Amino acid sequence: MDITAYMQQLGRQARAASRAMARASSATRNQALLLIAAAIEREADLLRAANALDLNAARIAGLEPALLDRLALSDKAIDTMVEGLRQVVALPDPIGEISNMKYRPSGIQVGQMRVPLGVIGIIYEARPNVTVDAAGLCIKSGNAAILRGGSEAIHCNRALARLVAEGLLGAGLPADAVQVVDTTDRAAVGAMITMPEYVDVIVPRGGKGLIARLMKESTVPMIKHLDGICHVYIDAQADLAKALPIALNAKTHRYGTCNTMETLLIDRAIAATVLPQLAPLYAAKEVELRADPDAYALLTGYPYLAHALEADWSTEYLAPILAIKIVDGMDAAIDHINTWSSKHTDAIVTENYSDALRFLREVDSASVMVNASTRFADGFEYGLGAEIGISNDKLHARGPVGLEGLTSLKYVVFGHGEIRQ
Structure with missing residues (x-):
């Protein structure tokens, strides 16, 4: 032919x-x-x-x-x-x-x-x-x-x-x-x-x-979008009854999709409370956690644990692997996301209305979410009936x-x- x-x-x-x-x-x-x-x-x-x-x-x-x-x-x-x-x-x-x-x-x-x-x-x-x-x-x-x-x-x-x-x-x-x-x-x-x-x-x-x-x-x-490096940030004022299911679902609902979370950010003020509760949930799914030094110290004894390298912040795993970083508040979270995100989908879990609005304004991604799993970044879930793709460009279309x-x-x-x- x-x-x-x-x-x-x-x-x-x-x-x-x-x-x-x-x-x-x-x-x-x-x-x-x-x-x-x-x-x-x-x-x-x-x-x-x-x-x-x-x-x-x-x-x-x-x-x-x-x-x-x-x-x-x-x-x-x-x-x-x-x-x-x-x-x-x-x-x-x-x-x-x-x-x-x-x-x-x-x-x-x-x-x-x-x-x-x-x-x-x-x-x-x-x-x-x-x-x-x-x-x-x-x-x-x-x-x-x-x-x-x-x-x-x-x-x-x-x-x-x-x-x-x-x-x-x-x-x-x-x-x-x-x-x-x-x-x-x-x-x-x-x-x-x-x-x-x-x-x-x-x-x-x-x-x-x-x-x-x-x-x-x-x-x-x-x-087009090149890759899906999506984040969930658990704010200091998050409701853990929401945060834990969101962090689990965003990573483990499906591994091979572009709206799957690849990096979890946790506010330092609640990290010692959140990580011990999240760890057994991820362990049950055999998720490898690649943790920064502070998170690593809180996860000692976790069966699938590795030290995070800088490359992990820019990696789309499409696999049961999750990068975890502890951050010093909203400024550090937004800075990390805007530095490493692929501008696809990023989410915050918080009960602070002002923090939520600031996150929506300042995170430069095609979909930005409050108190919801990144897995919702999908044309079908957005009510479009179906989607032809997701764009993280700004012209001519953005998002699903x-x-x-x-x-x-x-x-x-x-x-x-x-x-x-």
């Missing part, structure tokens, strides 16, 4: 389909999403079988447990995909919305209209649910999509692609509105990120190595990227025959 020619063909087809998507009615796009949801429910057994092929091949290839976890398509994951599509249907359609209309002294009216971005290329590893999440959000927002999933999920992605095409055609929309790259050749990625004539934005979802490569090579703008993140604004002008003097 000539990969460049193949990708150019997908690009041309996507560009043509994007025009049809932009003019399709909201009802038509919603119908497509409902048909896709119904098809996924109907073909759940087929999807499980395809996923089993992928998982078996991944185990033979020796994939790490974190990647196997992402690859697995459980019954709950299938239900979540279906529910996500139906939630997206229920969301207001942003396309065509006109806002900020104002009369100018000349007599013209000036406002802004929300419009699709056009063609969105999504590059992702493992998680087959991304195929459906991305397709759903792109369809709802009037965009076309080219989806390049990881080679480890090729069987499941092919099965999902057929169901998405079925739903699109059933609603009278072009099947080319969502195309799954049907090759595992890595050259397809290089081709897709260097064809700005066909692709308007790239959304990478994968490991740090993938995204670092795309940042170097892409000639197409990207919505839902419908509005896949649109842009253009100026519209209404006149009555005015001419500029």
Whole structure:
């Protein structure tokens, strides 16, 4: 296969389909999403079988447990995909919305209209649910999509692609509105990120190595985050009935996700109270604690204990490993977070309202939380229905990227025959 020619063909087809998507009615796009949801429910057994092929091949290839976890398509994951599509249907359609209309002294009216971005290329590893999440959000927002999933999920992605095409055609929309790259050749990625004539934005979802490569090579703008170094800070005025479950859940709910806590900060005033209570909770999960000297002294006897190195503050483990540091108050906590955080998600546990507001204002991350687990940093949990990814950039979208993140604004002008003097 000539990969460049193949990708150019997908690009041309996507560009043509994007025009049809932009003019399709909201009802038509919603119908497509409902048909896709119904098809996924109907073909759940087929999807499980395809996923089993992928998982078996991944185990033979020796994939790490974190990647196997992402690859697995459980019954709950299938239900979540279906529910996500139906939630997206229920969301207001942003396309065509006109806002900020104002009369100018000349007599013209000036406002802004929300419009699709056009063609969105999504590059992702493992998680087959991304195929459906991305397709759903792109369809709802009037965009076309080219989806390049990881080679480890090729069987499941092919099965999902057929169901998405079925739903699109059933609603009278072009099947080319969502195309799954049907090759595992890595050259397809290089081709897709260097064809700005066909692709308007790239959304990478994968490991740090993938995204670092795309940042170097892409000639197409990207919505992305490089890694997820997330913090929880337990303030001196924290309620431990909240702090302990949050600190446990943020680390151990799932290890292989970008919103998992990687560093726990504890105010020195309560460290001697908090750590002895947290330690057995982490020990039960066999979490290795990499502690700074002060925390290490309080954790003597903990079965999975190591001294923290400076590199631990900037490491996304995606594993049962947690860095712990004792800090001297709010200033030190915020300074540590703004120095080492990847600007993804950071949380404070406190009963002090002023401290909470200060943390919200001064921590420079895409999601900042008070008295909640970082695991909530997710488009589904935020009510977006589904997310196409999470951005820790400040332009064009930030945080979980839902419908509005896949649109842009253009100026519209209404006149009555005015001419500029």
